[in-house]
Amino acid sequence: MTAPVIVCSTGTEAPEEAEATLTLGRKVAAASGTDVRWLLLGAAPDGYADVARRHGVAAVDIAGGDGIDEGDADVLVAAVARYWERSPGQVLVFAQTFSTRDIAPRVAARIGAAVVTNAVDVDAGGDAGLEVSAAAFGGDTRVLYAVTPGVACVVTLQPNAIEPTAADGTAPEPAVEKLDLDLSGVVRGVRVVEAARSDGPRLEDADVIVAGGRGLKSAENYQLVVELAALLGGMAGASRPIVDDGWIDSAHQVGLTGKITRPALYVAAGISGATQHVVGCTAAKTLVAINTDADASIFRHARYGIVGDCLEILPELIRSARDRGVRR
Numbered sequence: 001m002t003a004p005v006i007v008c009s010t011g012t013e014a015p016e017e018a019e020a021t022l023t024l025g026r027k028v029a030a031a032s033g034t035d036v037r038w039l040l041l042g043a044a045p046d047g048y049a050d051v052a053r054r055h056g057v058a059a060v061d062i063a064g065g066d067g068i069d070e071g072d073a074d075v076l077v078a079a080v081a082r083y084w085e086r087s088p089g090q091v092l093v094f095a096q097t098f099s100t101r102d103i104a105p106r107v108a109a110r111i112g113a114a115v116v117t118n119a120v121d122v123d124a125g126g127d128a129g130l131e132v133s134a135a136a137f138g139g140d141t142r143v144l145y146a147v148t149p150g151v152a153c154v155v156t157l158q159p160n161a162i163e164p165t166a167a168d169g170t171a172p173e174p175a176v177e178k179l180d181l182d183l184s185g186v187v188r189g190v191r192v193v194e195a196a197r198s199d200g201p202r203l204e205d206a207d208v209i210v211a212g213g214r215g216l217k218s219a220e221n222y223q224l225v226v227e228l229a230a231l232l233g234g235m236a237g238a239s240r241p242i243v244d245d246g247w248i249d250s251a252h253q254v255g256l257t258g259k260i261t262r263p264a265l266y267v268a269a270g271i272s273g274a275t276q277h278v279v280g281c282t283a284a285k286t287l288v289a290i291n292t293d294a295d296a297s298i299f300r301h302a303r304y305g306i307v308g309d310c311l312e313i314l315p316e317l318i319r320s321a322r323d324r325g326v327r328r
C-alpha cells in the first residue's frame, strides 16, 4: 500500500480547522488507496476518538511532553521529524496557524519533503501524482503545484478553504497509541512565553458579518456596523486600515493578514475591495457592498451593490432590521 497520509494537529487550530485537515487527508488517502493517520501533538482534544471515527482515521498517535505541550517550535519540529522516521507518509497535512506557518517548512527541510503553504486543495491519483492548489501573491492568484511522484509533501491548509465533512458510513474504532518520542538533545532556540487566546465566538465561524472600512470616516461610526451586525445575529468585521487606526481590535480584521471568513452573508460598508481584503470574504455565499464609488472593486465580488453613502444606508438598514425584528 502507498504510504499513509498523515494529518498533524498541534493544538493551535480550532476544532473545525482540524476537521478540515482530516477531510482533506481522507480525500487524498482515498484517491491514492491508503489510510489516514492522525498525529496529535500536545494534549489530545476532548472527543478526539469520535472525531477520528467520523473521519475514518485508521490510527491516532498522540505525543506530548515538555516543549510539545507548550508548543515550542523547535521541539515540535523535532517531534514531527522523529515521528516521520518511524512512520513515514506520502503527505503531511497541517491546518495553517500562526504556529504551523513556522514549523511546516522546517519539518519539510528535516524530512526531505516538498512544502506548499496557503494550500486550498490537494488532488491525488492522476498520472501527474499529487497536485496542490494554493493561494499566492496576496491571495489574488491560485497556483497549481505538481509534486514529483515519489517525493513526500508537507501542506498547510488555509482556514476555511474546505468545508469539514464526515466520511460516509461508519468507520471502525481507530487504533490509538501514546508515543514516547526521544527528544533529548533538542536545542530550544525560542520558547513560547505567552500565547493569548480569545475565548469568544470567532469571526471565521460567523454566519453573518457586517464589516466596515475607511468609508465610515470615524471610529464612532463603526458603531453602526456593530449595531447592524448584532441585529442580524452576526459579528462585526473590519478592513485593515481601521484596525491599524485603532477603531477596533485586530480580532475583527478580515483579509490576508486577518481572518479568512466564509459566512452566509457579508455586508461590506465603505470598503474599497482591495485584493488583500477580498481574499478574506469572497467565500461568502452572498456579499452585499455599500460604496459611494460605483467603480469600486468591491462591486466586482458583490451579489448586491448599493451605490451610496454608508452613513445614510447603515442607519436605514438598522431601522428596518429593528422594525421587522430581523434576527437570524
Ligand SMILES: Cc1cc2nc3c(=O)[nH]c(=O)nc-3n(C[C@H](O)[C@H](O)[C@H](O)COP(=O)(O)OP(=O)(O)OC[C@H]3O[C@@H](n4cnc5c(N)ncnc54)[C@H](O)[C@@H]3O)c2cc1C
Binding pocket: 212, 213, 214, 215, 216, 238, 239, 240, 241, 242, 253, 254, 255, 256, 257, 258, 259, 269, 270, 271, 272, 273, 274, 275, 276, 277, 290, 291, 292, 293, 296, 308, 309, 310, 311
Ligand atoms: C501585505 C498587505 C496585507 C494586507 N492585509 C490586509 C487585510 O488583511 N485586510 C484588509 O482589509 N486590508 C489589508 N491590506 C490593505 C489593503 O491593501 C487596503 O489598503 C485596505 O483593504 C483598504 O481598506 P478600506 O477599503 O477600508 O479603505 P480604502 O481603500 O480607503 O477604501 C475606502 C472605500 O470607502 C468608500 N467610501 C468613502 N466614503 C464612503 C461613504 N460615505 N459611504 C460608502 N463608501 C464610502 C470609498 O469609495 C472607498 O472605496 C493589506 C495590504 C498589504 C500590502
